[in-house]
Amino acid sequence: MFLPSKNNVLPNTPIYPGSHFTWGEATKNGKRPLEDLIINDRLIVSAGQIEKTIVLTAMALDLVRQKLGNHPIHINSWYRPARDNKSVGGSQYSRHLFGDGVDFRSDYYLPQQIAKLLEPTHNGGFHAYSKFCHIDWRGHKARW
Numbered sequence: 164m165f166l167p168s169k170n171n172v173l174p175n176t177p178i179y180p181g182s183h184f185t186w187g188e189a190t191k192n193g194k195r196p197l198e199d200l201i202i203n204d205r206l207i208v209s210a211g212q213i214e215k216t217i218v219l220t221a222m223a224l225d226l227v228r229q230k231l232g233n234h235p236i237h238i239n240s241w242y243r244p245a246r247d248n249k250s251v252g253g254s255q256y257s258r259h260l261f262g263d264g265v266d267f268r269s270d271y272y273l274p275q276q277i278a279k280l281l282e283p284t285h286n287g288g289f290h291a292y293s294k295f296c297h298i299d300w301r302g303h304k305a306r307w
């Protein structure tokens with residue numbers, strides 16, 4: 164698929180060179196191509212900005228992966244265009260719309276254990292659900 168930057172990537176293309184995370188993981192195997200985020204007829208973020216955010220998020224997520232002992236982490240949900248966000252019942256300003264919200268799980272740690280490792284120092288959104296964790300980089304600390 165073509166990214167807004169005109170780079171052509173495959174589902175298994177790393178988000179940046181050396182990343183453990185792929186464009187397929189960020190876009191549900193290409194089924195969620197990046198699009199401008201428009202809320203109430205206002206452009207909130209462009210698709211190009213979302214692409215940049217996904218790259219920065221992959222960098223941060225590689226550090227999270229390292230903190231969790233370099234074991235694989237599985238992405239349940241990352242970027243969501245507005246239509247998909249609505250159909251999964253996401254909130255209107257969900258960080259998944261912006262490209263910096265990620266739901267993930269680990270084969271090695273339960274969500275509560277991941278919370279103990281990440282939650283104290285993470286400057287962004289974090290919540291441990293029963294089967295996965297949500298993490299985002301919204302720019303300030305948020306817990307719920």
Ligand SMILES: [Zn+2]
Nearest residue numbers: 264265266297
């Ligand atoms: Zn989430």
